[in-house]
Amino acid sequence: MRWSQTFTPTLRDDPAEADAPSHRLLLRAGYVRQLTAGHYSLLPLAVRVRSKIIQIVREEMARIGAQEMLLPTMHPAEIWQRSGRWELMGQEMFRLKDRRGADLALGMTHEEIFATIAQELSSYKQLPQQWYQFQTKFRDEPRPKSGLLRVREFTMKDAYSFDIDQAGLDASFEAYHGAYVRIFERLGIPAIPVDASSGTMGGSGSTEFMCPAEIGEDLVVHSPACGYAANIQKATSRLPKPDDGPGEPAPEPFDTPGVRTIEDLATGYDASGDRQIKTLVYLLEGRLTLVLLRGDHPLNEQKLVDATGATSIRAAAPEEIQDALGALPGSLGAVGVTGHPVIADEALRGRRGMFTGANTDDVHLRGVDVDRDIPVGTWADLREVAAGEPCPRCGEPLRIERAIEVGHIFKLGDRYARALGAEVLDPDGKRVPLVMGSYGIGVERAMAAIVEAHHDDKGIVWPVAVAPFQVAVVIAQSDDAETAAAAEEIYAGLGAAGIEVIIDDRAERAGVKFRDVELTGIPFRITVGRRGLAEGMVEVTTRATGETVKVPPSEVVAHVETLLS
Template identity: 80%
Template sequence: MRWSQAHVPTLREDPAEAEAVSHRLLVRAGYVRQLTAGHYSLLPLAVRVRAKIIDVVRSEMDAVGGQEMLLPALHPAEPWRRSGRWELMGQEMFRLRDRRGAELALGMTHEEIFATVARELGSYRSLPQRWYQFQTKFRDEPRPKGGLMRTREFTMKDAYSFDIDRAGLDASFAAFHGAYTRIFERLGLPVLAVEASSGTVGGSDSVEFMCPAEAGEDRVAHSPACGYAANIERATSKLPEVTDAPGPPAPEPFDTPGVRTIDDLATGHGAPADRQIKTLVYVLDERPALVLLRGDHPLNEQKLVDATGATAVRAAAAEEIRGWLGALPGSLGAVGVTDLPVIADEALRGRRDMFTGANRDDVHLRGVDVERDIRVGAWADLREVAEGEPCPRCGEPLRILRAIEVGRIVKLGDRYARALGAEVPDADGRQVPLVMGSYGIGVERAMAAIVEIHHDDRGVVWPLAVAPYQVVIVVAQTDDEATARAGEALYRDLLAAGVETIIDDRPERAGVKFRDAELTGIPCRVTVGRRGLAEGAADVTRRSTGESEKVALDEVVGHIRRLLG
């Protein structure tokens, strides 16, 4: 390819709207352009990178017995209704009707649709089956951001395993786990495999592959000492044991005028936050419930969702709360409440002599014994862990890292197979539902994550495996016949040797070409100029290190091939 004919619209300045490094550099280096919020056009260089990422993923899917398919992106409502996710997906699902009035959706994911294909499996003898595709997904993100990291339209490699039993699922899950580890290593992405919530996809075990990066939207609790890692939505810690005094025989009310927060009660009334019971009011599937935590512990809403199975969760409004409890936030408690369900965090189990609201404005209670005074309907791990808390495995301090989720694997079980009728006869002739696993990688998000990890102050620094071209030849003086001829000869020789090469033959100053070569991140630059040509040599520069060396013209091809491995 000739740069003079290529569409590589580089920019000298950062785009104003870009915050993440990958967003800024992919726009500046001419890889992507935004059409509208959450929708990006991939330009020629990005398409080449995307194809290479797909090639890496495809080779590892094939290596674990994957068979590639391509299923529709436009889905009828019926399979989604059968699985129960038509309502569960809520506003993030793009929905429409065709000219006959039939309800349709743009696919957010494909568990239901792959399960319909699996209905044709005729026997346990054909198992395991491992199927995958590269398909466009659509999600109506309320706040798309970060360039390619959170969009409304993106390519996902989604794979699904089908087994006869849980032991088979475990084997498939392990195979995909290994494949993902190899994929991210080949892509140059350092990842942590972390425990995670299964979210709306359901299932049991869920592992996310997280790439630590400041631009990441996820937070991961990690112990460098033992390797424990979990998404903040799933993470736990080992809290120190607490021994409380017995306290009074019954809760004692006391006036707390103007107290509205945990800190107010702690500073003005001698009630440390770790001895307070924080009462939150949530509406779970349109039903109110009280959620209790220790005063110094924040709630993680995903943990509440996982604990209750609720599909619609929101914090109650102040006037709703007054109607149910008779007081406004700041004076709320669960003592004596019998007509609303109460869900309590495990850190409150067994606690005595505690403080909480009295459900009367400006009044609190002291001496509360949780077991004696509160009718707890369910206990669950609801609190969000914090930096420095002891690891649940080794007890060493946890670190909280920002990270980008680049892949996820989930043990789905037989939920979708039962809903969609994907069954086979087992060895005894009984019809049994297939046991499924789900395995996803976002292709464009992986591209962005690679840039987040591999860049410097001059631009992108692509790993060789995914670079759009391996070599750029910079002809320093295109108006010099001998220099142009030498550059053309090297270009032809590198192409003949199987090296992916682009020649910058533009009538621009050498400095402009150098800046663009660095900005776009091509791993190796060969500079052909009058001065080097007089010595029968070219300059070979490695993008990753910036190191340059003079190489004789007749040795450049061999030198490049050695550099590329």
């Protein structure tokens, strides 16, 4: 390939709209262009990188016996309605009608559609089955941002396993877990497997693969000491056992004029946050519910969703709270409350001598015994952990860092098979629903994550496995016939050896060519110039380290082959 014939529109300056390093560099290096918010055109260099990512994923899918398919992106509403996700997906699903008025959706994911194909399976003897595809997905993100990291249209490798029972699903899940570890290692993405919430996917468990990055929108909680890792929506910690003493015989009301916050009560009434019961009020599936936590603990809403299975959740408005409890936020509590469900965080279990609102404005209670005084209907892990808290496994301080989700694998169970009638005969001749798993990797997101992990102040630093070209041959003086001829000979030799090479034959200054090779991230640069040739040498520069060595032209191919090996 000749640089003079490629479409690689590099930019000298950073685009003003780019907020993430990958966004900035993929734009500057001529890999992508934005069509509209959340929709990007992939230019020739990006297509080459994308194809290499896909090939690596294909190889690892083949290694575990997965078969590639290609299913439609436009789905009839009826299939999503049968699974219950037509409404659950909400505004993120692109919906439309055809000329006959039939409701359709642009696929966000393909669990339902693969399950309809699985209806053609008839016997446990055909299992397990592993199916996957590379297909465009559409999600109406309310705030697309960060280039390829949060978009409305993207390519996903989504895979699905079909087994006869939970043991089979566990084996499939482990096979994909291993495949994902290998995929991210080969892509050069430092992905950490973490326990995660299954969210709208449902099922018994899931694992996210998270790439640490300052721009990341997810938070990963982990212990360097023992390897514990979980998404903030799933993470737990080990709390010290409180010493509450014997408690009080009954709650005692006391006036708290002007107290509206946990801090107000702690400052003015000797009630530290860890001795307070924070009462939040939510509408879950339209039903007003009291949610209790320790005063110094924040709620993680996804944990509340997971604990209750609620598909509709919102914080109650002040007027709704006052109508139900008789007080405004700041004086709320669950003591003596009837007619409304109460769900409490595990950190409150067994606590005595606690403080909480009295459901009368400007009045609180002291001496509350949670088990005695509050009708808790459900106990659950609701609180969000904080950095420095003890690890639940080893007790060492936990760390929290930002990360990008680059892959997610789910144990779905039989939810979709039951809804869509995907059943087979088991060994006893009984019809049973298939047990499914779902396994996703965003291809363009992986591309962006690689850049987030591999860049410097000069541009992208692609790992060799995914680079658009392995080597760039730069003619330092393109107007010098001898120099150009020597460069062409090296270029031809590299190509004949099967090395992916591009020659920069543009009538540009050497500095411009060097800048573009560095910006676009090509792993190795061979500089052919008059001065070097006079010494019988050319220069080979490694992009990742900046190291340059001089090599005779006749030895360049062998030297590059050694570098690539």
